[in-house]
Amino acid sequence: MNPQPFTSRVHTPLLIIAAVFLVVVMPVLNATGFISDFTLGNWGKYLCYGILAISIDLLWGYTGLLSLGQALFFTLGGYMMGMHLMRMIGGEGVPTFLSMVGRTEWPSFFLPFSSFPFALLMIILVPGLLAYVFGYLAFRSRIKGVYFSILTQALTYGAALLFFRNELLMGGNNGFTDFRTLLGFSLRDDGTKRGLYIATAILLVVVVAFCKWLTGSRFGLIQRAIRDSENRVLFSGYATANFKLFIFVISAVIASFAGALFVPQVGIINPSEMETGKSLEAVVWVALGGRGTIVGPVVGAVSVNAIKSWASSGATADYWPLMLGGAFVLVVLFMPKGIVGIPGQIAEISARIKRNRNQAAPDQAPTPPSQATDP
Amino acid sequence: MIYLPIRLPVMRSCIGLITLLAIVLLTSPSLVRAQDATAPAAISGTVREIIAAAVVAEPADQKQIISNFKTNPSPEVVGWLDKWKEGVIFIHEAEDGTATAVLLDGSAAADGSFATVKLSDGSPMLAANGSPVRINPKEVDFADTNSGLRRAMKEVTDLAALADPDPAKRIRAIQDSSIGQKVEKLPSLEALKAMEKNPEALRALDVAISIIKLKSPTREERIKACNDLAKIKPLSARDIIKSVLTEAEAAKDRELIAAASNALAAIDSHISTINAFGTAFRGLSLGSVLLVVAIGLAITFGLMGIINMAHGELIAIGAYTTYVIQNLFVAGLNLSPFGKSLSIPGLNLESGANLYFIVALPASFLVAALVGLVLERSVIRFLYRRPLESLLATWGISLVLQQLMKFIFGANNVQVSSPSWLSGNWTVNDIVFGWNRVFVIGFAVLIIVVTWLVLNKTSLGLLIRAVMQNRNMAACMGIRTERVNMMTFAFGCGLAGLAGAFLSQIGNVGPFLGQTYIVDSFMTVVVGGVGNILGTVISALGIGMTDQALQQYLGNPVIGKILVLGAIILFLQWRPAGLFVTRSRSLD
Numbered sequence: 001m002n003p004q005p006f007t008s009r010v011h012t013p014l015l016i017i018a019a020v021f022l023v024v025v026m027p028v029l030n031a032t033g034f035i036s037d038f039t040l041g042n043w044g045k046y047l048c049y050g051i052l053a054i055s056i057d058l059l060w061g062y063t064g065l066l067s068l069g070q071a072l073f074f075t076l077g078g079y080m081m082g083m084h085l086m087r088m089i090g091g092e093g094v095p096t097f098l099s100m101v102g103r104t105e106w107p108s109f110f111l112p113f114s115s116f117p118f119a120l121l122m123i124i125l126v127p128g129l130l131a132y133v134f135g136y137l138a139f140r141s142r143i144k145g146v147y148f149s150i151l152t153q154a155l156t157y158g159a160a161l162l163f164f165r166n167e168l169l170m171g172g173n174n175g176f177t178d179f180r181t182l183l184g185f186s187l188r189d190d191g192t193k194r195g196l197y198i199a200t201a202i203l204l205v206v207v208v209a210f211c212k213w214l215t216g217s218r219f220g221l222i223q224r225a226i227r228d229s230e231n232r233v234l235f236s237g238y239a240t241a242n243f244k245l246f247i248f249v250i251s252a253v254i255a256s257f258a259g260a261l262f263v264p265q266v267g268i269i270n271p272s273e274m275e276t277g278k279s280l281e282a283v284v285w286v287a288l289g290g291r292g293t294i295v296g297p298v299v300g301a302v303s304v305n306a307i308k309s310w311a312s313s314g315a316t317a318d319y320w321p322l323m324l325g326g327a328f329v330l331v332v333l334f335m336p337k338g339i340v341g342i343p344g345q346i347a348e349i350s351a352r353i354k355r356n357r358n359q360a361a362p363d364q365a366p367t368p369p370s371q372a373t374d375p
Numbered sequence: 376m377i378y379l380p381i382r383l384p385v386m387r388s389c390i391g392l393i394t395l396l397a398i399v400l401l402t403s404p405s406l407v408r409a410q411d412a413t414a415p416a417a418i419s420g421t422v423r424e425i426i427a428a429a430v431v432a433e434p435a436d437q438k439q440i441i442s443n444f445k446t447n448p449s450p451e452v453v454g455w456l457d458k459w460k461e462g463v464i465f466i467h468e469a470e471d472g473t474a475t476a477v478l479l480d481g482s483a484a485a486d487g488s489f490a491t492v493k494l495s496d497g498s499p500m501l502a503a504n505g506s507p508v509r510i511n512p513k514e515v516d517f518a519d520t521n522s523g524l525r526r527a528m529k530e531v532t533d534l535a536a537l538a539d540p541d542p543a544k545r546i547r548a549i550q551d552s553s554i555g556q557k558v559e560k561l562p563s564l565e566a567l568k569a570m571e572k573n574p575e576a577l578r579a580l581d582v583a584i585s586i587i588k589l590k591s592p593t594r595e596e597r598i599k600a601c602n603d604l605a606k607i608k609p610l611s612a613r614d615i616i617k618s619v620l621t622e623a624e625a626a627k628d629r630e631l632i633a634a635a636s637n638a639l640a641a642i643d644s645h646i647s648t649i650n651a652f653g654t655a656f657r658g659l660s661l662g663s664v665l666l667v668v669a670i671g672l673a674i675t676f677g678l679m680g681i682i683n684m685a686h687g688e689l690i691a692i693g694a695y696t697t698y699v700i701q702n703l704f705v706a707g708l709n710l711s712p713f714g715k716s717l718s719i720p721g722l723n724l725e726s727g728a729n730l731y732f733i734v735a736l737p738a739s740f741l742v743a744a745l746v747g748l749v750l751e752r753s754v755i756r757f758l759y760r761r762p763l764e765s766l767l768a769t770w771g772i773s774l775v776l777q778q779l780m781k782f783i784f785g786a787n788n789v790q791v792s793s794p795s796w797l798s799g800n801w802t803v804n805d806i807v808f809g810w811n812r813v814f815v816i817g818f819a820v821l822i823i824v825v826t827w828l829v830l831n832k833t834s835l836g837l838l839i840r841a842v843m844q845n846r847n848m849a850a851c852m853g854i855r856t857e858r859v860n861m862m863t864f865a866f867g868c869g870l871a872g873l874a875g876a877f878l879s880q881i882g883n884v885g886p887f888l889g890q891t892y893i894v895d896s897f898m899t900v901v902v903g904g905v906g907n908i909l910g911t912v913i914s915a916l917g918i919g920m921t922d923q924a925l926q927q928y929l930g931n932p933v934i935g936k937i938l939v940l941g942a943i944i945l946f947l948q949w950r951p952a953g954l955f956v957t958r959s960r961s962l963d
Contacts, residue, residue: 066763137948155940158936161933164933318782322775322778326775
């Protein structure tokens, strides 16, 4: 009836149009003054969150691993970029976060971050290695399902506790801020901001294309098989732990890149980005947009954050958590496929009504797939 | 202000002590000298008369007169000396120049003046013409004291404290007496030691005497004092012994060095024993907190498989229930839910502050269980087959509940005052057991016993276990599994409410109270092994102990906590399904 319930139904031409709009049309509109710098900056942020959401969906929607640690990888990428940006501030002496703990010189691990390629390497390596080690330990001992979620949450919690300490020399509570230049361009210039937006949009397009390719390949098939019944895959002779480890590292790196682009756009990185709630919030975007699709998470991330920046200020600020929490419960209960699943759900319901009208045997109606697929 | 003659009760039991003190002091050489010097003053009479005479005496004589009280430092004397220091004794100077010590009497007249009474006997002060004397305290100077006089007074009050009938006060006075290591205090302390019956006071006396003897001019006595201290191992003597050791090293006195370092080592090993016990005790109480917080989750998550992220908010609900009940028992409370002001009158019960907890416990259980019931019927029951999605939905619920609590009770923390008996502590061999920590442990034991009884000795418990072990089979046997689910979830939530009532006793209550504990409680349940209450108990105590031990060892709570999280991740390598595995033939 519906063998691949969570695959994307959005057609490629539509995706290309959306990509062209985000990468080309938006910046042009901004340059000609139709879209304000503020709006463009917000969209840059939303798209970063969109990339983060894809990384979660790659794990949750496609492999059945609900990771509550993606915010950690996102923040780590942000910190790596932040370290580079801190080194680029220049000037005499050391920044306050170092002088505050009695340091008069940069700690040695900061020094190589003056080079952008090195920072780029670290953006890949640090979260990648952490994900590798943690994933290796977790998947080797076959920790899965809920346990995996709780462990990743604990990992994030522990890391947040660590980063809140000034003695880590990563800025403590306040994190890094007051950035000036990136690759020689002033971060205050409209041109640089537009450039960062374009870079984010391009990264998003690349990530979407990569994930489309990956999930469409044989690898993607095994991924989905692991999600649906890991034991059968295991018995068929696949080392599922290696597949899971690979996808865990890939999505950690994707999240890290999103964080690295996020930091120069918002101008600050601090440990509150990796608090437990942040990971869960990102999972909400995925659930709301539609998990098991590549575009759904982006739609979810952008729409939730657009509504949030509208609703979480002014008179409605107090009601925002109510709206978010309520929306979440409703989505989980009634829209298991999220926003991008709505057309499918409507089609299904109308088909069922049509069938019921045609034949008087309602008990042959198929059960909703969402009930059957979860472990 | 009324100053009537106050006769402080002199306990019979301390009369003996005082008399003894008097004898000792009279025979000690320094006091004999004092006796000679004050001979010309030759003041006798009641305490009040002596004090009254002292107030108007020449400054040089005042000190001597006060020092005479050392022979009989009764509480009455201390009371009058305190009044003198406070400046409520005034000096009235008659026209002929005679000065009299007076006290104010009655209330102030329109011009601010008071009637007066004589300090010496409490009779009204009359002028030469027979009219009562009124003085204005703003115009007349009170009887002054200088530093020498105050020192003399302090010596008298210290001596009185040494004879205080209250053992706690007496012990404190004994401990204070060794400060400064004044050798002249030794005879009186030795005399006290002969009289003292209270073992703790005796120990304090031994310590004080030995500490003073460390300053003794004879070397043998110093060594003996060191040896004595090595036996008693008082913490307070550590620094003094250390300084003795440095002096001995400077003087190259081998025997003294050996004795002092021996005493120091004895005290240090005593300190490390105390620390070990203290750490174990703190670990036990932290483990109990974790246990109480996690036990509800062990039911909802462990037994039912619902990842209840709203568990923390149910704890907060229990805590707020306690807060409301407490205020209902005393003065009532004012809330402003959703911007509307709501005022609930209180019962104003006499002993409400201590009694409310008895009502608050079941109330917090019931309120949280009710909320849990509503949640189960409205949301959770649709998610039994989708555990990961129950995580998301309950997180949404937790956001909503947090915000609702913020609307009703405000974003700031509220204070729940705990019953007064919780604030004391109990010291055994220098190890301090705070009553609140003892309460924590006792409460945890209570909750475990209750949970165990419900699960193993009631028919509800039997149904719960049957449904959780095999839902389909239970349904086939005619058990209404829907209903059992509902009751189980409500029971787990009620336990969370109890945890809230409990947490309100050891900290503040706020809308985000539960967030602090949510990660910890999940960890506890996962380590213990899902579906096993005993596992939860062991893992809670284990995590608590490890945390406190690391904290003690590293001296840093955050690093300790991070290490515990790392240890848990590694532990799950060894036992992926926790301490106790529920064995089953089913795959997944």
